[in-house]
Amino acid sequence: MELTFLVIADYATATPDGKLTLVGIFTEIRASAFPARHGALHLVAQLLASPHEYGRQFALEFKLVDEDGQLVMSLPVSAQVPHGDKGQRVYLNNMVRLENIVFPKPGRYEFAILVDHDLKGTLPFEVIEQPAPRA
Secondary structure, eight states, X not given: OEEEEEEEEEEEEEOTTOOEEXXXXXXXXXXXXXXXXXXXXXXXXXXXXXXXXXXXXXXXXXXXXXXXXOEEEEEEEEEEXXXXXXXXXXXXXXXXXXXXXXXXXXXXXXXXXXXXXXXXXXXXXXXXEOXXXXX
């Protein structure tokens, strides 16, 4: 199984036939004070499975770490590879809505995706301190 892409977006949805709609893809979060609470984001990962993996149960895990390697959050999910048509490879769209994530400090953070404890990819992003505009 391989990771085809991993993104952070303001919103994500998928149609029954697997088409993804992503709105507001970003790589930075700006906050005026820390710890900072981010209201909501969608973490979207697309995996590609081979025909020999049809029906396979697997553990999917999303992790968020700070620049010091400290775990901020972890979300384990159980999943299964669906059967494809005529031996074709299968795309698995995984969308997770994360609400009220607390970022303790500004700096570099990274989402990681693991399949059965095997790292498939990472997505670095920045949490930037930006003073609130004066009224």
